[in-house]
Amino acid sequence: MISQLSWKIGGQQGEGVESTDRIFSTALNRLGYYLYGYRHFSSRIKGGHTNNKIRISTTPKRAISDDLDILVAFDQETIDLNARELRPGGVIVADAKFDPKVPEGIDARLFAVPITAIAEELGTSLMKNMVASGASWALLGLPLDVFNKAVEEEFGRKGPAIVEKNIEAVRRGAAFILEQAGGPLEEFRLAPADGKKKLFIIGNEAIGLGAIAAGCRLMSAYPITPASEIMEYLIKKLPKFGGTVVQTEDEIAAVTMAIGANYAGVRTMTASAGPGLSLMMEAIGLAGMTETPLVIVDTQRGGPSTGLPTKQEQSDLNAMVYGTHGEIPKVVIAPATIEDCFYDMIEAFNVAEEYQVPVIVMTDLQLSLGKQSCEPLDYNKIEIRRGKLVSNVPPLEENKLFKRYEFTEDGISPRVLPGEKGGLHHVTGVEHDEEGRPNENAVNRRKMMDKRLGKLNGIKIRDAIRVDAPHQTPDMLIIGMGSTGGTIDEARERLAQDGITSNHITVRQIAPFPADELAPYVQAAKTVIVIENNATAQLANQIKLHVGGADKIRNVLKYDGTPFLPAELYKACKEMK
Structure with a gap:
């Protein structure tokens, strides 16, 4: 028995690669294996080569494997592009429809399975992903009942007839390859998993869950790869907690709406990628000048411009640290694991309110979209800190306003929500005095700059x-x-x-x-x-x-x-x- 195995499925985008991977990996997760996934996809809705790679292990892994054990191919292009990763003696499970061939110099065993033909016999070629899944699963010698439960979960909403047809597709795919191979391949038989329950999610889902746990009740955002899954997750989940998601017309509207909502006291976030972050820069400066809490997630991808919108990169660091004109205090946090994505969102909202600054949570495409196993999250660790948010403001002298930008020893001023009695003050993007009134006096300017920039002296997040x-x-x-x-x-x-x-x-x-x-x-x-x-x-x-x-x-x-x-x-x- 082996302790780990690498499996990849590839084909044209839009023909079921993603759903095949999802059901296959869900079943493995049910058995208690540790999984680490990588998704290679094109920057278009349909067409273009795409593949999903899963590393299956009895122990935790947080990296893509160097090589490949099993390749499932819906077309010859998948074999030509990915066969070089196969280890000597690796296996290719391919649709017989396209007369698959192993490239010269590749030591691999080919199983040509009538994937499409079996699916069409059952009524639709759309079920070819289930035929391929059944063939892969059978080669590993894993119990089909576990896989069938994952199929039921995937298709249950479509009715029992659809579920039964897909289970039959799995059974036929398994039966065909077992007859061809003479039974499960012993060299690919995985050692039993520990059977413990694990989360199996992408970083973007953990970010969304962390935002909810932090008390976020509004997300304003514009869709962009690879950040869109945060928005999609919260569209489903936030209403259950009295919150909502607003899809704005662009990233400028998204960030300014987030600033306004945070000013009003609602914990609000936005999320984007490099191009969207660029559009937000002027507004981030506004949040810094007005000392308004703001949480932004930047899911990095290949740039510049449209660049490589579906590929891995970590090239926005300078933009996050230096992007705004002028000088403002800013916090940039970089999660490194799925667990970090959850806990760091809670910390981001706390730090944003405690220090009244923009906080950018910096992920990359692999962390945001790569599906991984992680241990159950500890909700007892959740702590909500709102900083110097005050109520019951003492009566003010006549003609005086609340000192929203008061000079304090730590540089952090008291903050009130709109409508708080005694909390009336000016808010402006120009330089201002303690009450928020515009003030361009040189002495005041220096004191205000020192106050804002000094707020972050000594700040350290958990595991800096x-x-x-x-x-x-x-x-x-x-x-x-x-x-x-x-x-x-x-x-x-x-x-x-x-x-x-x-x-x-x-x-x-x-x-x-x-x-x-x-x-x-x-x-x-x-x-x-x-x-x-x-x-x-x-x-x-x-x-x-x-x-x-x-x-x-x-x-x-x-x-x-x-x-x-x-x-x-x-x-x-x-x-x-």
Whole structure:
């Protein structure tokens, strides 16, 4: 028996690849396996090659596997593009309809299954995804009753007749390949899973759930890949909690609506990707100047311009940190796991209100859309902190307004909601005095700037840096952010086998940069290797700026639209020893 296996299905976008993967992985999750998925898809609604890859394991994994055990192909293009990933002796399950061929030089066993023909016999070619799923499942020797329950869950709303037809498609696909292969393939028989319940979700769903847990009751947003799933999730869930989602005409309207709603006291968020974030910049400055809480999620993708809208990248860091004109306090948080996506949203809303600043939650496409197993979330950890939100304002002197922007020792002023008795004040995007009245006096300007920028002195979120440092003076310190953590850990395991010692840090607070916490680890390492999905080493440059160590920092950069693989990180790091 084996402890892990990699499975991929591919075809033309719109012909059932996504639903096949969803049902297949749902059934595996029911058995208690740990799963890590990667979705490669085109930036169009229908057509163009797409594939979904799932890593199945008896232990937690947070990286795409280097190789592939089973490839399910709906067309020859899928074989031509993906067969090179197959390990020697790997399997291709292909639709006999297109007369599949294994490319020259590929050591793989081909099973040509009449996938489309079986589906059409049952009434529609749409069921070919179930035929393919049944064939894959049978090769692994897994119990069909578990798979059938997943089918019932997927199609139950369409009635028992549809459910039965799809179950029959699964049965026929399984029966055909078992006869052809002579039974399940022993080399692909997975060891039993632990059977424990696990969540199996994408990062965007965890973000949406975290927003609800944080008390968010309004999302204003415009659809954009790869952020749209946050909006789609909250459209279904927020009304159950008295909230709503407003699809605005563009990202400018989305962010300004969020600012207005937060000013009114409703915890509100918006979410977008790089192009949308660019449109929001002026309004983010307004939130900074008016000291209005604001939470934005930026799900990074390939840029610039439309760029690679469905591909992996981590190139918005500079935009998030420096994008607004002028200077305002701003917090940028980078989740690294599905669990982080949930808990960091709660922290984002708390920090936004406590410090009265914009907070940007920075994910990347792989974390946002890659479906993963995670342990059940601990709702006892949820804490709501609203900062200096005051009521029962003492009576004001005649002709005086509430000092909404009062100079305080910590730079954070008291905040009132509209309509609060005694809370009347001006709100404007121009420089202002403590009561909010426009004021361009040089002394006032300097004091207000110092007040706003000083608010974040010493701020540290939970795990501002996540540290795995077993060595006092390692050969190398490997630093990453976002979805790269699991890949780095697997590369480190291989480095250790070569006698190379390494520590690993994931930077989770991008702004203000946690220099004091990171500095001792940078100083202790002989070489510092920074891993990131961009072309200009944006995270490495933040480290050089705030911590130093430029002479020992090395970059491993990838910006071709695909996530890092453990083998390529291992090779790159070993060469830098």
